[in-house]
Ligand SMILES: Nc1ncnc2c1ncn2[C@@H]1O[C@H](COP(=O)(O)OP(=O)(O)O)[C@@H](O)[C@H]1O
């Protein structure tokens with residue numbers, strides 16, 4: 001697939017940046033003229049992945065989050081969200097709805113939301129090295 | 143995010159305004175919990191009319207308050223979620239735990 005446009009950013013794993021991260025990705029995707037629902041889906045999925053970097057990967061300590069957004073032909077979007085945090089021991093288990101290691105204020109639904117609000121979700125992780133979450137979404141032309 | 147609390151009779155209403163995520167949920171959680179502890183309401187209404195964004199951290203926020211209110215014999219109502227917020231609520235099965243009132 002041919003890349004038509006690309007956007008990269010690196011930001012501190014601070015919770016104040018959650019809204020900035022999803023808004024930036026949303027603004028970049030806006031060039032594809034998505035529906036309000038499509039923009040909202042993408043922002044929600046990005047928010048989940050970014051929050052996981054902050055809460056789980058870096059455990060609210062210092063670290064960087066790397067986001068790449070690629071736009072391909074046919075309005076296909078690929079969003080890569082990467083951290084160099086603790087990694088995930090059992091990805092399959094982590095992706096089960098309601099599973100959380102985050103205590104009583106976490107719903108354990110982040111991956112379920114990412115899965116349901118995108119076309120495809122890919123998670124690669126290495127304990128002690130970090131995690132890469134890739135979200136795919138096709139923007140249907142209006 | 144803003145949170146305006148109002149207690150009338152047995153009902154605590156939390157008017158929420160803005161975006162709910164992991165960052166904003168913390169402060170709102172503390173405000174609502176303090177009010178539940180001091181006022182012991184029978185019903186907690188979470189008014190979502192002015193909520194423009196919510197991810198699963200919002201579900202954590204609602205679930206936590208649901209459990210707290212339930213432990214003192216009360217219930218939770220969710221008012222006016224946007225279509226997008228409603229989809230997150232549905233995905234979490236919140237419609238089975240709390241009454242969701244949707245208006246135009
Ligand atoms: N980037 C990450 N680094 C390390 N662990 C992660 C990461 N993302 C998710 N996890 C693990 O997967 C679990 C499930 O994540 P999620 O579905 O988003 O629910 P929640 O964030 O509410 O715990 C987390 O509790 C955590 O153990």
Ligand SMILES: [Mg+2]
Pocket residue numbers: 048051052109110111198
């Ligand atoms: Mg999460």
